[in-house]
Amino acid sequence: MNKIIKTENDEKYNKVIVLLSIAIPLVVAILFGVRIDVDLPVFLPPIYASINAATALVLVLAFMAIRNNKITLHRRLMKFAIALSVAFLVMYVAYHMTSDSTKYGGEGVLRYIYFFILITHILLSIAVIPFVLLTYVRAITNNFEKHKKIAKITFPLWLYVAVTGVLVYILISPYYSTSF
Template identity: 40%
Template sequence: MEFSLPALNAALNGSAAICLTAGFAFIRKGNQRAHRNLMVTALIFSAVFLFFYVLDKYLKGGVHTEFGGEGYWRPIYYVMLITHVILAMVILPLIFRTLYLAIKGRFDAHRKWARVTYPIWYYVSVTGVLIYFFLYQWF
């Protein structure tokens, strides 16, 4: 089996999504420590993903992978890809702001920012996995 940076990146995105899901569940149950640990772990997975994503683009000379699907799959894929890319550019400062507020103990403000940050981060993580499957597994 050949090593694949895109497969690794999908695994990292999926791992971040799992941590985000569990972190959300733990904070709903009032377990702040587990929430904090899972959210930091999600951040680490996302940061490692970003490193390997940039490395993959560098190694490929910036060339992108063409989508091979046809018919109704094309607009589904491209809408998902465009929203993923736009939100991926937006999410990093949102994550850092939300994290900063938690570190400072400003939990009311943290909670307000997290209501915006969490669904975007989750969407970017999940669609990152889906994009991998669309490009490398399904089509």
């Protein structure tokens, strides 16, 4: 019978993971209500969509690296994927604090596809936070057996969020204001 032995570090990390998993979406939601009257020097949506595309690519490369037993490369790519996700989030929030939301103008079946992709993207972008954090913590604490188990869930979720972020941008991009 396998006993699950929790260490003091597990408890400490678990508290941080829970805190961040609640705080990040909450802070993002609060910041969406804040308006700053600043003209950004660049139009951020294509930049953060490109960051999503890069994240998807890095995740696939990291998956391939670990499959080929290139642990150091995998570790570096995963840290880069996390950094890209943080950069995306900062730019996404900055854009929405300084710009009005763009309404989707498509019709017919494409409208339903867009909203399905958007809603699943948003919900899973929130849900993936604790998975990414837990997967990362299990790696840095050398708990590789548990890391592998959770990574099998985290990878497809995170990849879906990254890819659908690009799709959302592509589908809504014709409706952005042309004042940029």
